[in-house]
Amino acid sequence: MAITDLFEQVRKKKPLVHQITNFVTVNDCANATLAIGGSPVMTSSPKEVADMVKLAQALVLNFGTIDDMSLEAMEIAGKTANDLHIPIIVDPVGVGSTPYRTEKAMELLDKMTVQVIRGNASEIHRLMGGDIVTRGVDSGALSISNAELALLAARKLNSVVVVSGAKDAVSDSSQTSIIDNGNPLLTKVTGTGCMATALIGAFCGVTGDYYSAAIAGISTMSLSGELAARNLKDNEGTGTYRTRIIDAISKMDQSIWGSEVNIHEEIAL
Amino acid sequence: MAITDLFEQVRKKKPLVHQITNFVTVNDCANATLAIGGSPVMTSSPKEVADMVKLAQALVLNFGTIDDMSLEAMEIAGKTANDLHIPIIVDPVGVGSTPYRTEKAMELLDKMTVQVIRGNASEIHRLMGGDIVTRGVDSGALSISNAELALLAARKLNSVVVVSGAKDAVSDSSQTSIIDNGNPLLTKVTGTGCMATALIGAFCGVTGDYYSAAIAGISTMSLSGELAARNLKDNEGTGTYRTRIIDAISKMDQSIWGSEVNIHEEIAL
Amino acid sequence: MAITDLFEQVRKKKPLVHQITNFVTVNDCANATLAIGGSPVMTSSPKEVADMVKLAQALVLNFGTIDDMSLEAMEIAGKTANDLHIPIIVDPVGVGSTPYRTEKAMELLDKMTVQVIRGNASEIHRLMGGDIVTRGVDSGALSISNAELALLAARKLNSVVVVSGAKDAVSDSSQTSIIDNGNPLLTKVTGTGCMATALIGAFCGVTGDYYSAAIAGISTMSLSGELAARNLKDNEGTGTYRTRIIDAISKMDQSIWGSEVNIHEEIAL
Numbered sequence: 001m002a003i004t005d006l007f008e009q010v011r012k013k014k015p016l017v018h019q020i021t022n023f024v025t026v027n028d029c030a031n032a033t034l035a036i037g038g039s040p041v042m043t044s045s046p047k048e049v050a051d052m053v054k055l056a057q058a059l060v061l062n063f064g065t066i067d068d069m070s071l072e073a074m075e076i077a078g079k080t081a082n083d084l085h086i087p088i089i090v091d092p093v094g095v096g097s098t099p100y101r102t103e104k105a106m107e108l109l110d111k112m113t114v115q116v117i118r119g120n121a122s123e124i125h126r127l128m129g130g131d132i133v134t135r136g137v138d139s140g141a142l143s144i145s146n147a148e149l150a151l152l153a154a155r156k157l158n159s160v161v162v163v164s165g166a167k168d169a170v171s172d173s174s175q176t177s178i179i180d181n182g183n184p185l186l187t188k189v190t191g192t193g194c195m196a197t198a199l200i201g202a203f204c205g206v207t208g209d210y211y212s213a214a215i216a217g218i219s220t221m222s223l224s225g226e227l228a229a230r231n232l233k234d235n236e237g238t239g240t241y242r243t244r245i246i247d248a249i250s251k252m253d254q255s256i257w258g259s260e261v262n263i264h265e266e267i268a269l
Numbered sequence: 270m271a272i273t274d275l276f277e278q279v280r281k282k283k284p285l286v287h288q289i290t291n292f293v294t295v296n297d298c299a300n301a302t303l304a305i306g307g308s309p310v311m312t313s314s315p316k317e318v319a320d321m322v323k324l325a326q327a328l329v330l331n332f333g334t335i336d337d338m339s340l341e342a343m344e345i346a347g348k349t350a351n352d353l354h355i356p357i358i359v360d361p362v363g364v365g366s367t368p369y370r371t372e373k374a375m376e377l378l379d380k381m382t383v384q385v386i387r388g389n390a391s392e393i394h395r396l397m398g399g400d401i402v403t404r405g406v407d408s409g410a411l412s413i414s415n416a417e418l419a420l421l422a423a424r425k426l427n428s429v430v431v432v433s434g435a436k437d438a439v440s441d442s443s444q445t446s447i448i449d450n451g452n453p454l455l456t457k458v459t460g461t462g463c464m465a466t467a468l469i470g471a472f473c474g475v476t477g478d479y480y481s482a483a484i485a486g487i488s489t490m491s492l493s494g495e496l497a498a499r500n501l502k503d504n505e506g507t508g509t510y511r512t513r514i515i516d517a518i519s520k521m522d523q524s525i526w527g528s529e530v531n532i533h534e535e536i537a538l
Numbered sequence: 539m540a541i542t543d544l545f546e547q548v549r550k551k552k553p554l555v556h557q558i559t560n561f562v563t564v565n566d567c568a569n570a571t572l573a574i575g576g577s578p579v580m581t582s583s584p585k586e587v588a589d590m591v592k593l594a595q596a597l598v599l600n601f602g603t604i605d606d607m608s609l610e611a612m613e614i615a616g617k618t619a620n621d622l623h624i625p626i627i628v629d630p631v632g633v634g635s636t637p638y639r640t641e642k643a644m645e646l647l648d649k650m651t652v653q654v655i656r657g658n659a660s661e662i663h664r665l666m667g668g669d670i671v672t673r674g675v676d677s678g679a680l681s682i683s684n685a686e687l688a689l690l691a692a693r694k695l696n697s698v699v700v701v702s703g704a705k706d707a708v709s710d711s712s713q714t715s716i717i718d719n720g721n722p723l724l725t726k727v728t729g730t731g732c733m734a735t736a737l738i739g740a741f742c743g744v745t746g747d748y749y750s751a752a753i754a755g756i757s758t759m760s761l762s763g764e765l766a767a768r769n770l771k772d773n774e775g776t777g778t779y780r781t782r783i784i785d786a787i788s789k790m791d792q793s794i795w796g797s798e799v800n801i802h803e804e805i806a807l
Contacts, residue, residue: 023292023561024568024580030293030459035507040459041363042293043370045336051367067583067607069336094579098589101581188788190568190578238573239784246508250457292561299562299728304776309728310632311562312639314605320636338605515777519726 001207004254006216011037015057015205019198020044020074022064022093025191029062032195035250036220038202044070049077057205059086062194063105064093071104078112087115087204091197095119096126109157115210117153118162118197118218121146124153145169147266151176160210162200164193168218169266172211176266179215182222183229189242196221199249219261224248227260270476273523275485280306284326284474288467289313289343291333291362294460298331301464304519305489307471313339318346326474328355331463332374333362340373347381356384356473360466364388365395378426384479386422387431387466387487390415393422414438416535420445429479431469433462437487438535441480445535448484451491452498458511465490468518488530493517496529539745542792544754549575553595553743557736558582558612560602560631563729566784567600570733573788574758576740582608587615595743597624600732601643602631609642616650625653625742628697629735633657634664647695653748655691656700656735656756659684662691683707685804689714698748700738702731706756707804710749714804717753720760721767727780734759737787757799762786765798 001009016039021029026042033040043052046069053059059081061074081088095105105127117127144152146163150171153161163169168179186192200217207213228244270278285308290298295311302309312321315338322328328350330343350357364374374396386396413421415432419440422430432438437448455461469486476482497513539547554577559567564580571578581590584607591597597619599612619626633643643665655665682690684701688709691699701707706717724730738755745751766782 022580024564026293027296027459027565031507031511034457034459041366042291043334043363043367045334045369047337048367048369051369055366065581065583068585094581097579097593098581098586100583100586100589188572190565190572235785235789237785237788238569239781239788242569242784243508243512243781246511247504247506250506250508251504295562296565296728300776300780303726303728310635311560312603312632312636314603314638316606317636317638320638324635512777512781515780516773516775519775519777520773 001209001212003212003216004258006203006207006213007253007257009206010202013206014039015202016041016055017058017060017198017201017205018053018056018077019060019062019201020049020070020077021060021062021194024064025194028191029194029198031246032249033198033202035246036199036202036252038205044073046073046076049073050080053077053080053086054084056086058089058201060089060091060197060201062091062093062197063095063101064194066101066104074108075111078108082112087210088112089116089118089197089201089204090114091194092117092119092123092127093194095123102126114159116160116162116200116204116214117157118164118200120164120193121149124149124161124163128153128156147176147178160214162214162218164196164218168222170211170214170218175211177215178264178266179219179222180262181219181226183225185229185238185241186225188238189245192221192225215263219257219263220249220252223257223260224252270478270481272481272485273527275472275476275482276522276526278475279471282475283308284471285310285324286327286329286467286470286474287322287325287346288329288331288470289318289339289346290329290331290463293333294463297460298463298467300515301518302467302471304515305468305471305521307474313342315342315345318342319349322346322349322355323353325355327358327470329358329360329466329470331360331362331466332364332370333463335370335373343377344380347377351381356479357381358385358387358466358470358473359383360463361386361388361392361396362463364392371395383428385429385431385469385473385483386426387433387469389433389462390418393418393430393432397422397425416445416447429483431483431487433465433487437491439480439483439487444480446484447533447535448488448491449531450488450495452494454498454507454510455494457507458514461490461494484532488532489518489521489526492526492529493521539747539750541750541754542796544741544745544751545791545795547744548740551744552577553740554579554593555596555598555736555739555743556591556594556615557598557600557739558587558608558615559598559600559732562602563732566729567732567736569784570787571736571740573784574737574740574790576743582611584611584614587611588618591615591618591624592622594624596627596739598627598629598735598739599646600629600631600735601633601639602732604639604642612646613649616646620650625748626650627654627656627735627739627742628652629732630655630657630661630665631732633661640664652697654698654700654738654742654752655695656702656738658702658731659687662687662699662701666691666694685714685716698752700752700756702734702756706760708749708752708756713749715753715801716804717757717760718800719757719764721763723767723776723779724763726776727783730759730763753801757801758787758790758795761795761798762790
């Protein structure tokens, strides 16, 4: 499906996106999902996630504030999703910052087949077995481009991989796209990465072309961050900016995306 | 007490509203409670809810992200509230979507006397033993009006029942009111149902007339959603809308409510 | 270090502030930390807090929604922070409202050395062994000034103490400062106290002068609350106000602070 068609599809089909996510940005993820036209459900009790994911069109697993109970829920929901061919989108928040986080992410990926993974460069690098120490949940610095990293990770992890950054890269190992939208203010608001993953989840809920869905999701986030920064007045800061990000997501459509997105396909390495 | 008097009463008495609620919209519920003039406290550890509810004027139990621990806390707090004649307001979020959720809600209602229940049509229908499958936490479609459903549910559940929707209905089994305010954008922001329940909690904290309190709470929410949509500019979306909902709640008073609310009493069926 | 220099230091050094906090205002705390220039991480699993705090420049322990698991995490993280000389900032939210909450706070302070404590008058009073019953998480009324209380508490608790209120007081037992900024609307938005504590955490992450860091943090919050209330239009309420608080924090710098803060040192009692 063409990426430009996905916006209307999401608003028409209202995919239910089951998200087992963190308690920091869960409200932002729910609102971002609603803003793009999806329907969020955030339950994470191991007692009901299997029944809930059966109703969903996509499953998002976000590592922001993992603990033993949420990991148990992720495993149950993930296996059910695999059985039912419901796409799984993983956000390895902060992987690389602590051994617990890194080990549990690796274990999770061993236990299920994942359709899309979105993280910053250091998180993706660590998922591949790299040894950069992530500083908290922020990204580190790597010597290869996001596009190269996305491609290598997509090959190794057998998944569509999205590497977020100043330029975002998306690869399914045979194709790699680079999106050059965004604004530095995006790093000054919590949850922008998590919301990007939620958006990818919504798009994966309406198409089996997860590469296009991943591009639609990450570019919607970066472009919304760019649009939200326009016309900010001198006395408006990150509070107003955050509100306008959601505004921009809720206004995003084929027309705005088509005229504003800055995307190109990378020549294979 | 006349509904119009309740606004001043809440701001004067600042009722403490103890809410055992979900981690998605808990911040919204706290801000809505403060905006109408109440004082929220959201503790949900089974170790302290009995002591906390003793200090409260109302107890809100919200099913959004139940797990075994929060259910244990709800049971302890609910029994204490019953003993002390503190009103309990239940929001059966997502009941009908999974067996766990539906069973636990039924069990909870068996264990305590509840003064007000607020949900959408499918949630209320399921609480009555109906068999519609709720899609996630969204509402389904039913063949009877919200007013009929509220009345039947109020009779069966021995509680004031609020059915939220395009038109909201409130019934205490002898009287039924319909509120025709709101805006479709209310479904595009997470937490608007939960906030309505929190507002009902605040009003129940200042009067023993729970029917009037329920009307005051749900109509404040729907009317605030209607007022927030006025004068939205072309580039303003659901982010700005969400901010203005809280603005409208914080500005709501006898005068605005009296001139803007669209309410009528339903003839008994 | 001069207080006015701290704003630039935080934006330059981006201290990682590990916060084990409550699920009501955790998103606000993350955004406030980012707005002032810090980097927040909110993980609270006992399995990884020791590893996470090692990466941090400050540790914030907030009592808003304590339970046995978060208390275990606080103890592990606190002991690690003490071993590594990472400053600990405690927010005893609601202490005095339930025996569980009061006892656990006392126990926690016995188990670790704390550099800064911030609370309202009744919370600080209870931490010192006083017997006022806190109403929910709101402050009570005491017969001594915030400055006197801060000084007495600093002496007894061997910590910098911040007492928040209409006038904020900060004492390290040898010096006491009073900040007379703020706005009554600050009490109508959830999380303003928690955000103040998060800001103190960010400033403690760039200087060993915790007295100055505490003044910088609490005054940034109160002053941002004052600036956010300016130019609010008639139809703008607590939703817009909340957005502008974050705006003001993100715009705060040496120049704005220097020209707007109303601070004086109290003569020793």
